[in-house]
Amino acid sequence: MAVAAFSPEWALAFKDEINKSPVYHDAAKGWKWTVGLVVEAEPDKKFPEPKGVVMDLYEGQARDIRVGSAEDAQACDFVITGTYSRWKQVATKELDATRGMLQGKLKLKGDLPTVVRYTKASQEMTECTTRVPVNWPDEA
Amino acid sequence: MHDPRAGELARRGVTAPVEYADGDDASAFAQMLGGLIEANVTSRPEKRRDFDRLRARVGIFVTDIGEGVTLDFGDGHLVVRNGLQPARDVTIRADADTVMQLSNVRIGFAGMPNYLDATGRQVAGRMLKGQLRIQGLVGNLTTLNQVTRVFSVAE
Numbered sequence: 001m002a003v004a005a006f007s008p009e010w011a012l013a014f015k016d017e018i019n020k021s022p023v024y025h026d027a028a029k030g031w032k033w034t035v036g037l038v039v040e041a042e043p044d045k046k047f048p049e050p051k052g053v054v055m056d057l058y059e060g061q062a063r064d065i066r067v068g069s070a071e072d073a074q075a076c077d078f079v080i081t082g083t084y085s086r087w088k089q090v091a092t093k094e095l096d097a098t099r100g101m102l103q104g105k106l107k108l109k110g111d112l113p114t115v116v117r118y119t120k121a122s123q124e125m126t127e128c129t130t131r132v133p134v135n136w137p138d139e140a
Numbered sequence: 141m142h143d144p145r146a147g148e149l150a151r152r153g154v155t156a157p158v159e160y161a162d163g164d165d166a167s168a169f170a171q172m173l174g175g176l177i178e179a180n181v182t183s184r185p186e187k188r189r190d191f192d193r194l195r196a197r198v199g200i201f202v203t204d205i206g207e208g209v210t211l212d213f214g215d216g217h218l219v220v221r222n223g224l225q226p227a228r229d230v231t232i233r234a235d236a237d238t239v240m241q242l243s244n245v246r247i248g249f250a251g252m253p254n255y256l257d258a259t260g261r262q263v264a265g266r267m268l269k270g271q272l273r274i275q276g277l278v279g280n281l282t283t284l285n286q287v288t289r290v291f292s293v294a295e
Contacts, residue, residue, distance in 0.1 A: 099236045103205050104168025112176045113183075113293035119240040 002133040005088070006039055006051045010132060011065045017128035018062040024128065025060040028121035032058050033114070036073030038081040046137035047084035060121075078110030088136055091129045097122060157181055157191065161221040169202060170209045174220040176243065177211075177290055190290050192216040196283045199224045199231035202239055213287075230276040230284055238263070238272050246294040253288045 003009040018024055037053035052073025056064040073079060080097075082090075086105050089095035098119065100106040108115060115122070158178040160166035166174070181191040194213035201208035201224055210225040211218060224231065234242065241263050248254035255264045266272040277284060 096236065098240060099205050102169045102172060102202060102236050102239075103207070107168075108172075111179060112172065113179050116176060116240060116243050116293045117295075119237075119244065123237075 002135045005047075005084075005091075005134050005136050006053065006067055008067055010134065011053065011067050013132045014129060015062045015065040017131045018057075018065075018125060021124055021128055024121055024124040027124055028057065028060040028118060030059065031118055031121060033077035033110075036076030036079045037087070038070045038073045038079060039087050040070075040081065040083045042084040045084050046140065078108070078115065080106050080108050082106040084138075088138075090126055091132070091134060093130050097126045157216065158218045158220060161219050165222070166220065167207060167209065167222045169205070169207050170220045170222050173200065173209055173211070174218065176293070177218060180290060180293065187290050190286045191218070194283070194286050194290065196229045196280070196287070197225070197227060198283075198287055199228040200239065201231065201233045202236050203233055204235040211287075228276065230274065230280050230287070232272070232274050234266065234272040238266050241266070242272070242288070243291050244294050245288060245292055247289055247292055251285070251289060253285060253292070259294070 003013055035055040035057055037055070039047070039051045039053065041048055041050045050070040052068045052070045054064075054066050054068050054072050054076060055062065080101070082100070082105065086095065086100065090097050090100065090106075095105065097106060101108050156178075158174045160170060160174060162170065177191070181188045191213070195215075196213050198211045198213065199208055200211070208224040210221040210223065210228065212221065232239075232242070241259060244259050245263055246254040246257060246259065248256075254260045263272065267274070274284065
């Protein structure tokens with residue numbers, strides 16, 4: 001069943017997808033940092049307030065994923081920022097997250113060598129988002 | 141993490157290893173690559189030694205985003221420029237995924253990139269398939285190995 005984009009239900013479904021993925025489990029061994037996703041507001045897309053996704057990822061497991069404020073996400077060890085439309089493109093496979101970062105469509109803050117070392121894990125995490133059926137507010 | 145205005149700091153007497161020729165207009169790709177190299181050479185002395193010895197103009201073009209950068213190494217300093225500039229010694233052309241894989245190549249015996257483990261074999265396979273093209277390889281193998289070492293994040 002589809003869930004509302006960036007809602008607590010979406011966070012739970014996303015967490016389940018990550019924890020079901022053997023690819024992520026193997027690729028993220030050694031990862032022990034929090035990741036924040038900042039979803040910038042786009043009122044014209046019916047996404048009026050920014051949101052933050054706070055991900056507690058540890059050794060190939062998603063221990064917790066919750067939706068909070070943008071400030072919550074910005075306090076994480078690694079922060080990826082993009083507009084609502086960009087994140088929707090990532091979740092619908094229109095935009096590869098790696099390419100998005102190289103093009104500046106998604107902005108990354110955090111230790112770059114560490115992120116690059118875990119490219120495969122981040123790609124699989126992106127795949128996990130695409131497996132969550134989502135109701136997008138601008139399509140309602 | 142990385143500062144496209146590092147050149148201003150250098151002019152004020154603070155030595156930054158990486159400078160962005162385009163300043164605030166440095167592309168996201170230029171900032172990522174420069175930031176990656178800066179983080180590597182400031183945190184790992186063995187990479188700093190390679191960085192200090194490197195004298196070369198290296199181009200990297202990411203085929204699936206249609207963007208390139210030119211890396212000018214010399215005298216323990218790197219200037220990152222948007223786009224491919226002329227008179228490059230080595231030019232690497234690959235898709236984004238392969239560029240990321242390249243930076244995960246492990247450094248093995250005698251400081252040589254290891255193309256025998258899983259990541260190395262994938263990179264070598266992409267080269268054989270033409271998904272990774274390196275121009276200027278002949279005569280610049282030492283330079284390419286140095287660049288790979290400076291660029292590699294593998295532990």
